[in-house]
Amino acid sequence: MLVDTHAHLNFPQFLGDEEATIRRARKAGVESIVNVGTNLDVSRKAIDLALPHEGVYATVGFHPHDVELADPGGLQALKRLASNSKVVAVGETGLDFFRNYAPRPLQERIFRFHIRLARQTGLPLVIHSRGAEDRVMDILEAEDGVAAGGALHCFGGGPDQAKRAVALGFHLGFGGTVTYRRATSLSVALGISPDRVLLETDCPYLAPVPHRGRRNEPAYVRQIAEFLAGRANEPLESFAARTTENARRLFGLM
Ligand SMILES: [Zn+2]
Numbered sequence: 001m002l003v004d005t006h007a008h009l010n011f012p013q014f015l016g017d018e019e020a021t022i023r024r025a026r027k028a029g030v031e032s033i034v035n036v037g038t039n040l041d042v043s044r045k046a047i048d049l050a051l052p053h054e055g056v057y058a059t060v061g062f063h064p065h066d067v068e069l070a071d072p073g074g075l076q077a078l079k080r081l082a083s084n085s086k087v088v089a090v091g092e093t094g095l096d097f098f099r100n101y102a103p104r105p106l107q108e109r110i111f112r113f114h115i116r117l118a119r120q121t122g123l124p125l126v127i128h129s130r131g132a133e134d135r136v137m138d139i140l141e142a143e144d145g146v147a148a149g150g151a152l153h154c155f156g157g158g159p160d161q162a163k164r165a166v167a168l169g170f171h172l173g174f175g176g177t178v179t180y181r182r183a184t185s186l187s188v189a190l191g192i193s194p195d196r197v198l199l200e201t202d203c204p205y206l207a208p209v210p211h212r213g214r215r216n217e218p219a220y221v222r223q224i225a226e227f228l229a230g231r232a233n234e235p236l237e238s239f240a241a242r243t244t245e246n247a248r249r250l251f252g253l254m
């Protein structure tokens, strides 16, 4: 009944534990997991993990931290991966002006490549944006990323930026940070149109309370759903059904 729309099951924290992690997610009521690629190697592994597992899907892309790996050969290889039947989105891509692990002009150039790839393939975008929400949306408008649509995952922008993203047709992903004290993302999540809210863990990072500080995993999307449903004064059942429907519609999940 739930979907984790942003997980990193191919990060080293899950090495050797992938199968058990998927089983625990199913047991917790997580019917689908969107397992996100961050470079060519992780994107390939995400497809390999998705192929034999029903309800596990992959995305392919170069994370803004990893854009220096995106040489011309890598970008061509990424294009080929995008046509795999288990790939449901292009990304994660975007801009990170908070950590700045890669030069901003290069981040922007590779982000534009991903937007064009999304338009060519008809896939939505999975977008990482940290300290760069306005610039991300400027580029989405300039490159007609609006036509591709997608999710701004782990949304950390303010209410006005959320409003702009929703007006552009994008969905916003919310995870464990909504359960943290003084989290601004909680009021943003409760303030936007319910048909644009996606649930995600961003595991292995950002575990929700009461798991905060430990490895996060897709099963915990349940705690995030319970918390948000409670704050929205909505029964868990209908909140879960609606956010799951949002994810199915955006990513074309079966
Ligand atoms: Zn991210």
Ligand SMILES: [Zn+2]
Pocket: 006, 008, 036, 092, 202
């Ligand atoms: Zn991520």
